[in-house]
Amino acid sequence: MLLPEPMSRVLVVGTKQRLPDTIDILYSLENVHIIDFPADVEGFSLGSPMDAASDASGKLLKLRSVEKDLNIDEKEQVEQVPISKIENNLDATIAELESEVKDTIELRHAKQAQLADLEDKLVQLEPFTSIPLGLEMYRGYTSLKVMAGNIRTNPDSALSEVMSGHYELFTSEKGTFIVLFVSTKQAEEAQRILGQNGFVQVSIPEGEGIPQTIGAALENDIAAVKREIGEINDKIAELSDRHASMVLASDEHLSIKVEKAELPLRMGASAHSFILEAWIPTDSYDQLDQALTAKFGDAVHFELLENRGRADDEASVEESADDETDVADEAPLSLGEETPVKLEHGRNAGHFEFFTKLLSTPRYNEVDPTITVAIFFPMFFGLMVGDVGYGIPFVVLGFLGLRMCTSKDWRAIATMLFYGGIWSIFFGLFLFGDMMGIEFTAPAGHAAGLVPGWETPTWATLLGIDIPHTLFSIGNFDVNLGYYTKLGSVEPLLYMSLWIGIAHLLTGLALGFYNVAIRHGLKQAIMEKLSWILIMVGFACLLPVAIDILIRGHDIDFTNPLLMTGIGLFAVGVIMALGGVGGMAIVELPEVMSNVLSYTRLIAVGMSKAGMALAFNYISLGMIVGIGMENMDPTTNIVMLISALLIFTVGHLAIFILAILSAGLHGIRLQYVELFKKFYEGGGLEFNPLKIKRRYTVEE
């Protein structure tokens, strides 16, 4: 539960004929983490892909190109295809698809090229439609030069000045396009004048006839080609619909085949045999053993190399050496890969793995902090929100998220919101007794409201019902609707938050003690972590004394047993820490105080929420039940009511959204920074077993 699942390193050796079946078994267990075989082990080379790989990848390549041509979307929901059907029809399907799709796609390419060509021609022709000349008139002269193109300013006056009328100029209606006919002798001169007027020549389209007529014909052609392309697209869509499930299923099937066939790349191989090392969870050792024995009898060699212990050094090898003496002697292949970490949790705590992995994967030999996150994060979140009115929407939001989201990350966040909401309802009901920043009821003898001068009504007065302050009693203990108000009793709440901090940090230190103990032994753990536990307990003893002296202004009383115990524990702890971790201990000492003070944010965040809620409530409720309302006319009353409700809604929505951000961030921060630093190292290797995920295919 606390530590990642125990792992064993196993060795599988066999002849190459057995390889395909072995791989199938390894995949079917879904619990085998292959260790990549190093390339430089004497006598072995890396395995090469099985023959099936090249065939399957060839087919896969064809399929993928069809997929791309047909625009088959990965996420499309299609029926699942049984594998036998794929196996039987694969070649035929690929051949059929290839011919059918290839022809259609080629046709579409051709048509698209034709369309582009036609459109080009039309664009080229377009300016000439405003010149009243047939296209044949533009060419075939020996002594005349024709210039056509766009121009900025009309060159007519300049031309007539220089060329004295020996030219013919056509201008489009807008005056931006001209066609000029001049004698070849004067062409250069004309060119110069045109150049001064910003002339850019265009080529004259081929063909004969009036440009308008040609243009109309071109437009008809374009429409026809577009129609054809549309038909082809329809056909492609139809092909895509018809073949999608088969194509996706075949793709998946072949991908799996390729993946399996390429697995030998991660193994070692000699001429006729393979060798592979893998990590498996210790308790599935028997399962693998049985599966291999059932299939091959003794033909494939399978042995346990070690049951990995938690110590940091390689002492654990000795354990396995007791029953497998030959292993210790040879120890030829210690691939030295880090032990992968498989976290095991129940359904609820499992969601919180997200928050652990957000930071980093735990190491094999340390406590998996997920469970502490699962306990403390929602609790801290709830304490910071601490309001029934926000807690209920959080629960609803979390519930909906769990119902509707499929993504693992969102499910994790939804779980957190759900439990965080439950905690905030709990704290809202029993600790603070408020909803939307409004108290349920004022305890007898207390004025309603949170801060003097800012009295707001309670739910009891607002709704005009009688809400009992004390719900029931257990023995002499009254269970009240709220003991403290967030803004009214800051001092005891802050004090409480410090104690929560100390408890939280002590949890962290205890886990740290355990971590060091399993890694380096009890002695090291005592020096390294117990010292800090003593310092923390000493600090806890000093805390009430310090508050007495600093805040309540009492004198120092050296006979106070708490003070003396605190100083004693603190001193012993510091000496042990100096012995354990050296001078760094002194540097880290102030951290004890700053860590504990950091937990005051539990109350501070709640206070800021309560302060904002108070402001919004003061405005909106003041408008509703405010004084002087009875003198206003009814219309003003309704306008006031609506705007009051609007302020109330918008204000509380803003607080709610801010609560997710601030309570969420501060809640997770207290885990990551304060708690985790006491024991967590992280940076482990995630357990990544061979596994096949089928979406489009089913095994029979």
Place this chain on the structure above:
Amino acid sequence: MVEMASGLIAIAASVAVGVTGLASAIAEKDIGSAAIGAMAENEKLFGKGLILTVIPETIVIFGLVVAILLWLSM
């Protein structure tokens, strides 16, 4: 002069919160932009980036505690 004294306390409290808030903001600004930069290269650094970014928040928490202590002594 009681009024004057409590006014000064209130100002002191606001300075305690305000200045430490600014200090955390300046520190977080630098760390935050660096963290985003690191995340752009490797998304897995989000968790570490978040931690580093919120570390200076302790400054403003201290400021707040001091301010509350002042406020309680008003």
